[in-house]
Amino acid sequence: MITLASDFGSPYPAAMKGVIRRHTDAELIDVAHDLPRGDPRAAAFWLRFVLPEFPPAVHCAVIDPGVGTDRDALVVRAGSHVLVAPDNGLAMPPARALAGESGGESGKGNDDGDEAIEAFVVDVDEPASETFHGRDVFAPTAARIRAALDGGPAAATPEAVSDALSAMDDLSPATDPVDLVLPEPSVERDDAGDPVAVEGEVLAIDRFGNVVTNVPGELIRGRDWVRINGELTPVAETFGAVDPGDRLVTVGSHGYVECDVNDGRGDGAFDLRPGDSVRIVADNVSL
Amino acid sequence: MITLASDFGSPYPAAMKGVIRRHTDAELIDVAHDLPRGDPRAAAFWLRFVLPEFPPAVHCAVIDPGVGTDRDALVVRAGSHVLVAPDNGLAMPPARALAGESGGESGKGNDDGDEAIEAFVVDVDEPASETFHGRDVFAPTAARIRAALDGGPAAATPEAVSDALSAMDDLSPATDPVDLVLPEPSVERDDAGDPVAVEGEVLAIDRFGNVVTNVPGELIRGRDWVRINGELTPVAETFGAVDPGDRLVTVGSHGYVECDVNDGRGDGAFDLRPGDSVRIVADNVSL
Amino acid sequence: MITLASDFGSPYPAAMKGVIRRHTDAELIDVAHDLPRGDPRAAAFWLRFVLPEFPPAVHCAVIDPGVGTDRDALVVRAGSHVLVAPDNGLAMPPARALAGESGGESGKGNDDGDEAIEAFVVDVDEPASETFHGRDVFAPTAARIRAALDGGPAAATPEAVSDALSAMDDLSPATDPVDLVLPEPSVERDDAGDPVAVEGEVLAIDRFGNVVTNVPGELIRGRDWVRINGELTPVAETFGAVDPGDRLVTVGSHGYVECDVNDGRGDGAFDLRPGDSVRIVADNVSL
Incomplete structure (x- = not known):
């Protein structure tokens, strides 16, 4: 399963789906494509709310005000989940929730699972566009990760997911990914x-x-x-x-x-x- | 197949899909998530229009102004179709159309099939939230029903669907479900x-x-x-x-x-x- | 795979999906249902942008200001892709892009592939409605084409897709389909x-x-x-x-x-x- 979230509106996410279908037949589920425009923090809030409901999956989240700059493309493993997102911090709050997750409607994740989180940087070739890395970088990366996980993340242990990511040629450990901590009242x-x-x-x-x-x-x-x-x-x-x-x-x-x-x-x-x-x-x- | 309809907008339906994916891999099709807010009658109108186009399926419809009150959660069988919805009447007009349905583009259902309708009340455990029973009650109920129907409603006779629902521990016959009759001119x-x-x-x-x-x-x-x-x-x-x-x-x-x-x-x-x-x-x- | 595009908003596309599910279990992917209302040229622009990202598929595109008039229903083969659309020209710009396509994120199609395009007219029975041919004509046509292509267009050569379309009883060669050429600056x-x-x-x-x-x-x-x-x-x-x-x-x-x-x-x-x-x-x- 690959979930998709963005602030792209319509019909841009369909282009991402087309690209993914060239790599894998994995199920695609839309989380939202009307997230607040260019606001990684709002996206982090909504994804922390929604993603822990899912069984382990690859989550592709593109709220990317820095597209075209030298910000990295990030892959974050959280338990058996994998997030693919720009390195602007949006992946971290949901990753912490997913890493601590214990499953099911009421058993939402918690933020204690930092040790279960690993971050990688994607070695990106020159993308086809300067403005649509959702299509040119994040969607194909999510698709290739999903294709590398035989049976998908839900069928694999966190260790197996970690091994699969570490074996991918174009991923290297992230030394200092941007973090974003949602404020507590x-x-x-x-x-x-x-x-x-x-x-x-x-x-x-x-x-x-x-x-x-x-x-x-x-x-x-x-x-x-x-x-x-x-x-x-x-x-x-x-x-x-x-x-x-x-x-x-x-x-x-x-x-x-x-x-x-x-x-x-x-x-x-x-x-x-x-x-x-x-x-x-x-x-x-x-x- | 499970169809989903609500007035939730975005990204709430994705949380319902995540919950369903913990129970079943059945296909998910969105009917609409921008139905008029808190208006079961409008929802009944739209669902009566759309659902008879589908082959037998589980339809999860959450327009729920009474969420958090003691209104029941209802399961309605209509022929081989199953509707899961709050007990506010919204399920009844589409159920009558589905019960009388004869299949296909032009052969839409009619409202004569009352005898083919059965209603059950869901015995709900304390849900995780007071406000999001779409995620906490209706989605998991729809998922468990779909999982109980080997091959799905489209592969089963009305009798087989009825037997499967009757065998579920947390369903009991509804004695007086709310009805909602759309007015005729x-x-x-x-x-x-x-x-x-x-x-x-x-x-x-x-x-x-x-x-x-x-x-x-x-x-x-x-x-x-x-x-x-x-x-x-x-x-x-x-x-x-x-x-x-x-x-x-x-x-x-x-x-x-x-x-x-x-x-x-x-x-x-x-x-x-x-x-x-x-x-x-x-x-x-x-x- | 069947992609769906329209200006229908919600919940009309769900009716199309229900109809399709009576014919085939092929995957359904929404391109957009909020395309500019009644504007085939805008739709042609967006579809030319999005569809070449997909592997060969059946694309059902209904922007149909002429619904209810005697405009034809068209089936266009472009390479191994098939477009199903009203005969108002909207299918042609994406068809040219798909016919020339060479695959993948960066290798978008070009407009040189006219020789790889074939157009057919659908012999339409009296539809159930005068206003919703998306449900009554285009969706079932797309579904029957997809069902006729064992394994789908992505598994077939252009020749095999052409043969399958030519063998369908209700398709005949289009003698003069409406073309729509997007202007160049x-x-x-x-x-x-x-x-x-x-x-x-x-x-x-x-x-x-x-x-x-x-x-x-x-x-x-x-x-x-x-x-x-x-x-x-x-x-x-x-x-x-x-x-x-x-x-x-x-x-x-x-x-x-x-x-x-x-x-x-x-x-x-x-x-x-x-x-x-x-x-x-x-x-x-x-x-």
Whole structure:
């Protein structure tokens, strides 16, 4: 199996699939091709969320604002999974999740498995284009890796995957791959241990303008109102709980707090961009 | 084969696919993941339109505004097809079409096959999340059903599918599944039997704002103008037949009358929402 | 393998897949279903870009503004590839590229292979609908062709594919298929042979309003500014290089010059539509 993720929209991913089909008949599964444009951190967030659901596979993830520069093409082994991505850090958060993974719907990975991660640099020939390395570099690399793994990663031990990668002529150990660590929120609790305030950060804006933070949803569980950077905002399970144009706070399906507007854009209303701080304070606590 | 339909957008369906791949290698086909958000009736309309084209399969359809409440997870057998969906009625209109189906492009199903429908409730363990039962409940249920059907539904008789479902430990007969009957329009005809007026209803608004009604397109066949709730509107085959910003009535590829605006939103221009009445009157008949 | 391309959006392509699955288990790969609506020329451009990446396959491409008229349904063999499409010319530019193709990422096809192209007309029974020939005509035709090619086009020689098509009862040689030749830009060069001005044309507007021209990107390589129809415009590698709302010229991943606006629509700002002329002049040359 090869999964594909990018910010390419359409029809560019089909060109990657065509290239892959010249190398292998392995199944192709799209993760997403509408990831936030040129934002490796947002991609890392989404891939850390989605990829651990899969059995071991080759994951080709191309969010590549540095295409055409001398940034490396990276191959990262995480347990029996393999990630193929530009060396801008996006592969590391999902790799840590995949390396610690214990399988299945509820048994998501954790970030403890660094020792199970190996990184390689791809020795890239002059690619056919300066702008479409998804087609010219990453897709064929993913395909050749998959073809080298008889039966695919799911059929192999981490050691067998490691051996197969080490035996590939055009891969050499990466000496200093770019890392990207997704920020963790800091939580202030009251004497009973209940959360009263959280300092978080915006991880991603989705295409509807919803602001995805790094604040776990359970921290606002049971609250009707919170203050978002000082502004009193209702907590709701659905957009329709507030009038069109009104702001709300929800917990997205990814489990993190979102700052949204019903039938509008949260990024504009809350004036938030990726990387901005978000302070969430329980409503019964004065600022 | 497992088909997948939802209102999840991206990349959530990929998480469902990852979960399914831990259970079965069955082919995955996306029906749509941009169905109208939280609208089981619109989903029922679209699935009734699309699913009868498929040979028998497991269809996993998650439009689930009640996620996190105590609504049941439902499994519905319709002939040799199996639908897995929240118990909000969305499965029933496509199930009736699938139960009566006779196969192939033109031989679409009909709604007479109620006796061929069986419903089961899924005995759900505590899911990993309160908000993403697509991943935590419906996808693994669909996968386990598919895995239990050696060769898949297309290779089995309705009886064999029924036996397989009845043998599953976590399925028990549904005593009172929610039904959802898509409304039928009422037609007034002249002495010659030609339709002169139709009382219909808005079934869905698509993402372009096009208003899909339950009025079959043949009822306006050959008309140049009709009145939509009193307003004289041209009937056209293409949006480009009217100026940008102008209203028109078309027959969509689903075969039903749509109220649209060229390069604009029909829902706003016609002031129509799902569930609203639409009276369509032939132009040569006075109101 | 069967690839699918259309301007249908969602969920219509799933109906095509269901129909295909009644005929064959061949792999299905989506090229794009958001191609510019009703624009065979834009589709021809995109398919000429994407399809040559694939190994020989059956490609079903339905951009069909003439659906319901008496336009023919066409089957075009190009080498070992087969295209199934309405007879509006869209199949010809990709067919020429596929006929001349020499395989692989960098070895894209060329347009010299006319002799390797054969066109057939499909003898169509009365279809089930007047508006959805993607489901009723093109998908089943593609499926039956694929089923007739034991092992698929990739396993067959051009001669074997030709023989298989000629043996099909409902295909007869096309006497005068519509051709559509994508325009080539004309280039003015200085005494040193460097390009100083290009007369090009708008091939497509993508869904973000980006204006895709037929001008190869290398013609503006190394320029910081160019004049677009007289208007001085910066050349940039990324949208973010200019302020939101500002115009820029980029080279898209397809390799052609685009006229864009950062966080806005290039078609509006440059007042350009498909078919319009674009004169691009190097900035150090007076107009």
